[in-house]
Amino acid sequence: MRVFENANYKFLSMRRPAYFVSAAIITIGLASIALRGGLRMGVEFTGGVLLEVQFSEETNVGQIRDALTAGGTTGVQITQLRAVAQATNDFLLRVPVGADEDQNEVRDQIRQSLETEFAAGSFDIVRGDTLSAKVGGEFQRTAIIAVILSFLLTLIYLAFRFEWRFGVAAVIATVHDMLITFGFISLFDIEISLATVAAILTIIGYSLNDTIVVFDRVRENLRKKRKEPYETTLDRSLNETLPRTVLTSGTTLVSLVSLVVIGGAVIRPFASVLIVGVLVGTYSSIFVASPALVEIHERARKRAAIGART
Structure with a gap:
């Protein structure tokens, strides 16, 4: 220097x-x-569901959000995970869950909403974590x-x-x-x-x-x-x-x-x-x-x- x-x-x-x-x-x-x-x-501090969803075909955040909203799930934070210098079809879903809601039911509701829009075999939930509000x-x-x-x-x-x-x-x-x-x-x-x-x-x-x-x-x-x-x-x-x-x-x-x-x-x-x-x-x-x-x-x-x- x-x-x-x-x-x-x-x-x-x-x-x-x-x-x-x-x-x-x-x-x-x-x-x-x-x-x-x-x-x-984040859901780590408020409680909620964290899901990583991998799609087999090209998908965007808007399509996922529309599918979840149609299924009755709102307030979801959706982040597209990217590899080095290129986009992927992996998405991270953060879903806040209230104290009176069952996290497993919320998770099942998300899966059903996605299956309605994208069909059952077109995506896979590769990671899923749940965290209670108390934790x-x-x-x-x-x-x-x-x-x-x-x-x-x-x-x-x-x-x-x-x-x-x-x-x-x-x-x-x-x-x-x-x-x-x-x-x-x-x-x-x-x-x-x-x-x-x-x-x-x-x-x-x-x-x-x-x-x-x-x-x-x-x-x-x-x-x-x-x-x-x-x-x-x-x-x-x-x-x-x-x-x-x-x-x-x-x-x-x-x-x-x-x-x-x-x-x-x-x-x-x-x-x-x-x-x-x-x-x-x-x-x-x-x-x-x-x-x-x-x-x-x-x-x-x-x-x-x-x-x-x-």
Whole structure:
């Protein structure tokens, strides 16, 4: 990364515009979530039937939806599964099921509706899963606990490895990343599935890892340049770690973009959420975590000065 060999950017001088950009993006995302009445939860969290149907002849989503509607099944999410660079006749059907409905009856109703339109031998249900609303609710609680627990353990780890102010700054940056990611999920109406939760947890780890690399260099430079202004030391650390940050993010994005372009419909939401997370995590490690550390340091220094005078 020779282009960044002598990097000397004043990142922290741009923190005020960065605050405005972050606030605007987060506000748009939260407004989308509020207008939609929350995020769209998948059958894993609400309970329902998940079927993979393979047709012997060319079929489209509209034909399947018309067949199911004629048979009395509505609200079905239909996704065409695609092989690399070509369409297939495989479809994924996600059917929400109410608490008073029998999942086996819903599954039989779907089969009968398809047989009425396409004939019995023209398709095959190659995979079928059912999930009760009770289990879905348990998945929701588990996912929320996993996210909260990751934050707490990270704060404890950073406070032990560095000091408390580093931990607080890192958590602020990660919360920032999560809010933007949830806003993206809402704006593009991406379904919250187990794969999406896995992507969110991956983003937390990725964002924190990038921030920790920067903070580790900050700690080293604070020891070497004790008389240097705090903000100058942080800028120096950001510039020194910039090649690593760009290289790591760039290679990760290449893989994720490949998954979005040539991957199937099942993996595409996972990869899309991760792309946003990587971009936002890289941005936040420079324009959120480090500025937050400066703000915390300045407040602590002012409180110490007031305490010394009194």
